[in-house]
Amino acid sequence: MESRQSPSIVLGVTSAAIFGLGLWGCGGSGVSVAQPTLQSKAALGKALFFDKSLSAPTGMSCATCHSPNQGFTDPRPGFPTSQGVVKGLFGFRNAPTAAYAAYTPVFQQLAGTGAIGGQFWDGRAADLAAQAKLPLLNPIEMANPSAASVVAAVEKGPFAGALRKFYGATIFHDVPTAYSAIADAIAEFEKTPAVSPFSSKYDAYLAGTATLTAGEQSGLAIFNGKGLCFSCHPSTTAPDGTPPLFTDFTYSNLGLPKNPLNPYYSLPAKFNPLGASFIDIGLQTTTGRLTDTGKFKTPTLRNIAVTGPYFHNGLFLNLADVVRFYNTRDSGAFGPPEVSANMETSTVGNLKLTDQESADLVSFMQTLTDGYIKP
Numbered sequence: 001m002e003s004r005q006s007p008s009i010v011l012g013v014t015s016a017a018i019f020g021l022g023l024w025g026c027g028g029s030g031v032s033v034a035q036p037t038l039q040s041k042a043a044l045g046k047a048l049f050f051d052k053s054l055s056a057p058t059g060m061s062c063a064t065c066h067s068p069n070q071g072f073t074d075p076r077p078g079f080p081t082s083q084g085v086v087k088g089l090f091g092f093r094n095a096p097t098a099a100y101a102a103y104t105p106v107f108q109q110l111a112g113t114g115a116i117g118g119q120f121w122d123g124r125a126a127d128l129a130a131q132a133k134l135p136l137l138n139p140i141e142m143a144n145p146s147a148a149s150v151v152a153a154v155e156k157g158p159f160a161g162a163l164r165k166f167y168g169a170t171i172f173h174d175v176p177t178a179y180s181a182i183a184d185a186i187a188e189f190e191k192t193p194a195v196s197p198f199s200s201k202y203d204a205y206l207a208g209t210a211t212l213t214a215g216e217q218s219g220l221a222i223f224n225g226k227g228l229c230f231s232c233h234p235s236t237t238a239p240d241g242t243p244p245l246f247t248d249f250t251y252s253n254l255g256l257p258k259n260p261l262n263p264y265y266s267l268p269a270k271f272n273p274l275g276a277s278f279i280d281i282g283l284q285t286t287t288g289r290l291t292d293t294g295k296f297k298t299p300t301l302r303n304i305a306v307t308g309p310y311f312h313n314g315l316f317l318n319l320a321d322v323v324r325f326y327n328t329r330d331s332g333a334f335g336p337p338e339v340s341a342n343m344e345t346s347t348v349g350n351l352k353l354t355d356q357e358s359a360d361l362v363s364f365m366q367t368l369t370d371g372y373i374k375p
């Protein structure tokens, strides 16, 4: 069996060595903080993405839950959802990858039922800049009390000079404008090739520079055939040349059961008044339509071998179990769905895959990890 590749997209951490510290005056504040030279909005956004001073208390950055060493997901083991900066507080959803999110189209509600695009499992942020504003203020994530407090932290910190340089000398005069600039810079970083490198074995295979093993090849055929995976996770290059993103950005209710290990269920009533009876209604949160209850956005499968646990509630720890769910959901072995309305029945639940076919599907998904180096 082939060993897993870990992504080699190492982006580094905020350190003087990486950003090349120089001393800039800090206009008017009277305090001089070492100001690294940053060459672009994206470089500033990268610095902010890794900046652990942007949480309250300090210590958590975007990268805490979206680490480049873990396919831009949460590397901390032990829980199906992410712990916030305040110890013991957890969100109710598994952290998806921030990689390739730049390719997600702006949220668009479809007539009747469903939607395409948008950020988060339920599409409630239209795009990356809108998304980046939310975790900073979420009390169970980075927990800053206000946009003003985030802006004040950046103004006092090492990246104030760069924010002024790229967004204007008066950027700190207006809190909403400054907060939007911070989010915009982070989004610019997320749009860079470092976050979406398209450097997997499968990319090399499509480019004709790598060969799939027999098992991987068989897995690809099942992915595009008997497994019906391609119908929501397209595996081919788009007409405009964009390499396959393994998502069509649509929303489905796969009929997943609740995850009893979700730590959100035992949060204090202040954060979760419903306790263990909380139901995640997914897309309905965003559209308000009953026809969207229980639907979640189809995620990319790029880097999927290193981004477990899987699904919006982190139910499964490995890909073999994911495939077993798609293959045999309708046997009832997984328990009742959390939301039984709008359940996808035509492509999911009874695929009649053999054990070998299931194993091959997993082998194929393991070719989607970035940082492939030809042996």
Ligand code: HEC
Binding pocket: 049, 060, 061, 062, 063, 064, 065, 066, 082, 083, 084, 085, 091, 093, 094, 095, 096, 097, 098, 101, 104, 118, 119, 120, 121, 122, 128, 131, 132, 133, 135, 136, 140, 141, 142, 186
């Ligand atoms: C405490 C963990 C945590 C932190 C910190 C965090 N995130 Fe997330 N992120 C999540 C979770 C959980 C979700 C999914 C939430 C949902 O769908 O309701 C998410 C969703 C996202 C998405 C959407 C991906 C998609 O395909 O829908 C992006 C992009 C993202 N985060 C970027 C960021 C950025 C930028 C920051 C810093 C400003 C950040 N995150 C901080 C946990 C975190």
Ligand code: HEC
Binding pocket: 096, 097, 223, 227, 228, 229, 230, 231, 232, 233, 250, 251, 252, 253, 254, 256, 295, 296, 297, 298, 299, 300, 301, 304, 307, 309, 310, 311, 312, 313, 319, 322, 323, 326, 344, 347, 348, 361
């Ligand atoms: C009807 C559309 C659809 C089909 C068909 C489909 N998927 Fe999915 N896939 C989704 C959606 C939607 C999610 C997220 C569901 C959730 O978390 O509630 C998902 C999630 C996943 C995940 C977890 C991703 C993550 O980051 O947690 C994997 C792995 C996956 N699918 C693989 C497959 C494979 C393999 C097949 C074929 C056997 C397949 N999918 C068929 C829509 C689909």
